[in-house]
Amino acid sequence: MLRARYNPAYPYHIVMMKHGTYIATEKSVKAAEMRKDGRALSADTGYQANFRYGSQQSVTRNWHMPMHQTDSLFHKAKVAMAFLFGGEADNHAVNTVPKETLVRVTKAEDGGLGGKGVWAPATTGYTPGAESETMRKYIEGQFVSL
Secondary structure, three states, rough: OOOOOOOOOOOOOOOOOEEEEEOHHHHHHHHHHHHHOEEEEEEOOEOOOOOOOHHHHHEEEEEEOOHHHHOOOOEOOOOOOOEOOOOOOOOOOOOOOEEOOOOOOOOOOOHHHOOOOOOOOHHOOOOOOOOOOHHHHHHOOOOOOO
């Protein structure tokens, strides 16, 4: 489970999970299970995990075709003007890049303080799907007249 955040820079209906989020640790999992609010905050260190369980790698899988996983793959070298046979680190390894992730998004709980109400940033009028009238005018280019 991942704590969601708004990012107006992304197109509507797009979910992106950045590599480098704060992974769940033994202490943050224990905190998420023990705290009434479910927050993954380690009691003694103050470490706040973005995940209640796991990490970004938990849901990320490689989309390589089977042919791209063979030792006989013929391809252009990654960093040289050459061609070679076989997989190459980072390009053809099943546990490295490139990756895409399909995820199902479901609501676990309200995002406000104490798990009640709307998450505060979603009430500002600047978040996707909850734009204020002023923000709509800005998006439509009505702040500028030529």
